[in-house]
Amino acid sequence: xxxLISYLVFFxxxxxxxxxxxxxxxxxxxxxxxxxxxxxxxxxAGAYGTLILGSPALEGQLxxxxxxxPLALTGGMVAAALLAWAVGALTLRLRHDYLAIATxxxxxxxxxxMRNAEWLAGGAKGIRGFERPLRAALGDGFLYNLAFxxxxxxxLVAVYLFLERLVGSPFGRLLRAIREDEDxxxxxxxxxxxxxxxxxxxxxxxxxxxxxxxxxxxxxxxxQDILPVLTFQIWxxxxxxxxxxxxxxxxxxxxxxxxxxxxxxALSRFAPIEAQLYTGSIQFVMIGAVIVGMLLWRPQGxxxxxxxxxxxxRSN
Amino acid sequence: MQNLVDxxxxxxxxxxxxxxxxLVMHILRFANFSHAELLSVGAYAALVFDKAFAAVFxxxxxxxxxxxxxxxLLAAIxxxxxxxxxxxxxxxxxxxxxxxxxxxxxxxxxxSFGMALVMRNLIALGFGLHSQLYSRxxxxxxxxxxxxxxxxxxxxxxxxxxxxxxxAALHLVxxxxxxxxxxxxxxxxxxxxxxxxxxxxxxxxxxxxxxxMLAAAAGVFYGLSYQLIPIMGRDLVLPVFAATIxxxxxxxxxxxxxxxxxxxxxxxxxxxxxxxxxxxxxxLLILAVLILRPNGLFGEARA
Amino acid sequence: xxxxxxxxxxxxxxxxxxxxxGYVPDLPILRDVAIRAAxxxxxxxxxxxxxxxxxxxxxxxxLVPVSAGTVTLEGREITGLRPDRMAAQGIAYVPQTDxxxxxxxIRQNLELALRRAxxxxxxxxxxxxDRFPALAPKLGDKAGTLSGGQRQFLAVAMALAxxxxxxxxxxxxxxxxxxxxxxxxxxxxxxxxxxxxxxLVEQNVKAALGIADHCYILAEGRNQVDGPARALLxxxxxxxxxxxxxxxxxx
Ligand SMILES: Nc1ncnc2c1ncn2[C@@H]1O[C@H](COP(=O)(O)OP(=O)(O)OP(=O)(O)O)[C@@H](O)[C@H]1O
Ligand SMILES: [Mg+2]
Numbered sequence: 001x002x003x004l005i006s007y008l009v010f011f012x013x014x015x016x017x018x019x020x021x022x023x024x025x026x027x028x029x030x031x032x033x034x035x036x037x038x039x040x041x042x043x044x045a046g047a048y049g050t051l052i053l054g055s056p057a058l059e060g061q062l063x064x065x066x067x068x069x070p071l072a073l074t075g076g077m078v079a080a081a082l083l084a085w086a087v088g089a090l091t092l093r094l095r096h097d098y099l100a101i102a103t104x105x106x107x108x109x110x111x112x113x114m115r116n117a118e119w120l121a122g123g124a125k126g127i128r129g130f131e132r133p134l135r136a137a138l139g140d141g142f143l144y145n146l147a148f149x150x151x152x153x154x155x156l157v158a159v160y161l162f163l164e165r166l167v168g169s170p171f172g173r174l175l176r177a178i179r180e181d182e183d184x185x186x187x188x189x190x191x192x193x194x195x196x197x198x199x200x201x202x203x204x205x206x207x208x209x210x211x212x213x214x215x216x217x218x219x220x221x222x223x224q225d226i227l228p229v230l231t232f233q234i235w236x237x238x239x240x241x242x243x244x245x246x247x248x249x250x251x252x253x254x255x256x257x258x259x260x261x262x263x264x265x266a267l268s269r270f271a272p273i274e275a276q277l278y279t280g281s282i283q284f285v286m287i288g289a290v291i292v293g294m295l296l297w298r299p300q301g302x303x304x305x306x307x308x309x310x311x312x313x314r315s316n
Numbered sequence: 317m318q319n320l321v322d323x324x325x326x327x328x329x330x331x332x333x334x335x336x337x338x339l340v341m342h343i344l345r346f347a348n349f350s351h352a353e354l355l356s357v358g359a360y361a362a363l364v365f366d367k368a369f370a371a372v373f374x375x376x377x378x379x380x381x382x383x384x385x386x387x388x389l390l391a392a393i394x395x396x397x398x399x400x401x402x403x404x405x406x407x408x409x410x411x412x413x414x415x416x417x418x419x420x421x422x423x424x425x426x427x428s429f430g431m432a433l434v435m436r437n438l439i440a441l442g443f444g445l446h447s448q449l450y451s452r453x454x455x456x457x458x459x460x461x462x463x464x465x466x467x468x469x470x471x472x473x474x475x476x477x478x479x480x481x482x483x484a485a486l487h488l489v490x491x492x493x494x495x496x497x498x499x500x501x502x503x504x505x506x507x508x509x510x511x512x513x514x515x516x517x518x519x520x521x522x523x524x525x526x527x528x529m530l531a532a533a534a535g536v537f538y539g540l541s542y543q544l545i546p547i548m549g550r551d552l553v554l555p556v557f558a559a560t561i562x563x564x565x566x567x568x569x570x571x572x573x574x575x576x577x578x579x580x581x582x583x584x585x586x587x588x589x590x591x592x593x594x595x596x597x598x599x600l601l602i603l604a605v606l607i608l609r610p611n612g613l614f615g616e617a618r619a
Numbered sequence: 620x621x622x623x624x625x626x627x628x629x630x631x632x633x634x635x636x637x638x639x640x641g642y643v644p645d646l647p648i649l650r651d652v653a654i655r656a657a658x659x660x661x662x663x664x665x666x667x668x669x670x671x672x673x674x675x676x677x678x679x680x681x682l683v684p685v686s687a688g689t690v691t692l693e694g695r696e697i698t699g700l701r702p703d704r705m706a707a708q709g710i711a712y713v714p715q716t717d718x719x720x721x722x723x724x725i726r727q728n729l730e731l732a733l734r735r736a737x738x739x740x741x742x743x744x745x746x747x748x749d750r751f752p753a754l755a756p757k758l759g760d761k762a763g764t765l766s767g768g769q770r771q772f773l774a775v776a777m778a779l780a781x782x783x784x785x786x787x788x789x790x791x792x793x794x795x796x797x798x799x800x801x802x803x804x805x806x807x808x809x810x811x812x813x814x815x816x817x818x819l820v821e822q823n824v825k826a827a828l829g830i831a832d833h834c835y836i837l838a839e840g841r842n843q844v845d846g847p848a849r850a851l852l853x854x855x856x857x858x859x860x861x862x863x864x865x866x867x868x869x870x
Contacts, residue, residue, distance in 0.1 A: 094606070098561070101561065102603075105557070105602050105603075108595050108599060235426070281437040281440040284433050288431065292430040296411065296415065500723060501731055512777060
């Protein structure tokens with residue numbers, strides 16, 4: 001029983017962390033119409049940033065700043081935001097798919113950097129040695145995990161409320177206006193590229209927060225945590241929940257993460273040994289099929305928002 | 317020097333793949349993340365057809381010395397090109413056209429993102445995660461020069477030659493046939509092309525066939541140069557995108573040049589960077605182009 | 620307000636009835652537009668900026684979705700056909716802007732346009748060049764390098780390539796020098812004399828009315844007035860209301 005509950009706590013923690021990243025993506029895609037093909041890079045920048053800033057000195061690696069946890073977490077977000085700013089500033093004025101390609105490229109480059117630069121973040125073996133905050137008070141057991149879940153949930157709610165207010169604010173209306181009719185917005189004296197950049201950087205910082213939480217939850221991060229499939233998973237969560245819909249995004253996260261862990265468990269349990277090697281391939285096909293299938297048959301998601309924001313009209 | 321030669325050889329299949337991608341990106345107006353998977357489709361289809369031909373006509377399985385290539389594989393390449401062209405149309409009918417009809421261009425990017433994952437892993441499930449070769453025989457490299465030492469495998473020379481032949485053929489089609497004019501017309505101004513009697517649907521299908529055929533050839537050439545592995549698409553997406561961006565989206569000749577630039581730069585980078593960083597090199601090229609010349613070498617600005 | 624009944628034309632090539640069309644659903648730009656073009660005549664459509672003149676022509680060419688009404692060509696209904704089918708029906712369209720393929724050479728532009736005319740293209744190319752001798756020395760140049768007037772000639776040559784029954788021309792004189800304008804309009808006149816039916820949109824009201832047979836005035840997407848071109852040119856009220864200051868030029 002306690003085993004099940006502690007598993008549920010674990011599941012809920014990871015799902016909530018991912019939900020934060022999905023909310024960040026929703027600001028970019030759902031509200032602004034920006035395709036981020038490298039979510040994992042911004043998630044990873046947050047994760048690595050947080051651990052590097054918060055960890056004690058490690059031999060042969062950057063680090064030893066030992067910043068307090070909230071500062072380290074913020075630093076991770078700043079790292080993600082800076083990365084987003086650099087990519088966005090270069091691409092957001094150009095044809096829309098440049099951003100998709102550049103973000104995809106950032107993720108590839110980021111993973112290759114983290115895998116190889118031992119001096120920076122330990123290379124393939126990753127960064128370990130982060131002291132979990134408040135560990136002295138809460139210990140290492142179930143209580144700690146429960147408290148951490150509470151902390152993550154608080155942040156999830158905070159991000160949710162922040163985004164809901166943002167979307168309802170004049171800035172949010174501006175985002176939609178630009179997505180619907182860029183020329184009209186420009187003729188009103190708005191600068192679409194700038195507004196998009198703000199939305200892109202904000203969304204990426206939120207992904208960075210998710211990455212920072214993820215890294216501190218495990219007190220460890222390595223290149224294995226920033227594989228490209230994470231980008232696909234987060235996208236699937238968003239499209240299932242319904243782009244533009246924050247509550248749907250959270251539900252989509254729970255659903256997809258549940259399906260992912262559930263299918264992984266079922267395959268490892270029931271599939272013949274020879275097929276075990278292909279668990280990943282089967283799951284990847286499922287994630288890809290979810291994305292394509294949703295686009296074809298239910299582009300508004302399983303939980304359509306009440307206030308429907310139409311996808312922007314076709315250009316040309 | 318060796319790196320330069322290797323870079324040119326790498327460039328030959330990246331260019332072929334980039335031509336198809338740049339056409340699709342220009343005429344269908346979306347960044348197709350599943351384009352590199354067409355290389356895998358072509359490469360594995362050729363593997364299957366090669367085995368089939370060799371089984372039916374054993375004579376065809378003898379090597380055409382000094383190449384490791386057989387007549388069977390040569391025929392398989394041709395059939396695989398047709399097969400992959402048909403596959404590309406089929407995927408368009410099943411997925412992209414339906415998204416195009418109801419959604420916007422970004423939904424197409426998204427759909428191709430998902431399709432890439434599906435295609436890549438279906439190939440892994442069908443053919444196994446391990447790597448495979450067209451021929452088990454070890455191909456010996458020929459020494460082109462001793463000082464500096466330059467080694468080239470006969471197969472690589474074949475790859476370069478065949479890629480250049482395909483590019484020349486495409487060039488002739490685009491500049492000598494009314495079909496080629498129609499394709500270029502659609503790329504420049506689809507509405508005007510229609511007014512001039514061009515059937516847009518057919519041209520889109522033709523674009524996919526060309527893209528699929530060239531991708532198949534590129535995939536086989538990659539397989540001949542290295543090995544077949546289901547994740548080859550994943551490793552090729554970025555270099556091929558980089559080639560289109562360097563050349564300028566929509567420019568066939570830009571894609572050719574971009575492909576060679578990416579191939580050469582990736583191989584020269586090995587001189588200064590540890591090989592672990594090579595996946596990042598195309599991204600650095602993209603960055604450089606975006607900073608210096610956002611529309612690429614031959615591209616035009618277009619929203 | 621003066622109106623004129625339709626001249627009793629027995630030989631109508633093109634006719635629109637109740638044409639309602641627009642770029643996005645439920646937002647018609649044209650409402651209930653009715654026009655006719657008679658065989659071998661020049662019919663001109665004029666009106667203020669944004670009146671929907673280009674939209675009318677595009678709707679006839681199949682480039683703008685028609686939500687109500689009909690377009691008939693020689694008695695056959697062709698409403699809502701795809702633009703390439705329209706072309707196959709013998710409708711040629713010379714757009715207001717971007718009416719040639721800049722990246723193709725002049726020869727390639729012409730050969731592309733001749734493609735739908737079927738076999739025997741080389742003889743037809745020679746015939747086209749006879750008609751537009753100015754293009755002959757530049758066949759190998761990229762069309763983007765042509766001057767404005769030459770571009771219009773090329774665009775019209777492409778439109779004529781397949782012996783159309785009807786040519787739709789959208790402001791062929793836009794951006795041209797007075798001399799090139801005169802040349803282009805004279806060419807239109809010459810074509811009409813050869814039996815080609817022309818539906819012409821023009822800003823250059825005086826010149827257009829000078830060569831046209833019949834004229835429609837469009838404003839806010841609706842028919843306003845129509846009548847023989849000469850009569851409109853001389854009508855003081857029409858001049859006052861629709862031709863504005865240009866009335867003075869026509870005197
Ligand atoms: N591609 C388009 N999408 C949406 N609306 C359009 C488009 N093109 C034109 N419009 C609108 O349709 C209306 C009529 O435009 P149209 O181009 O037909 O006018 P016009 O009479 O040809 O004007 P002009 O004399 O300036 O050429 C205008 O209000 C214009 O804003
Ligand atoms: Mg107009």
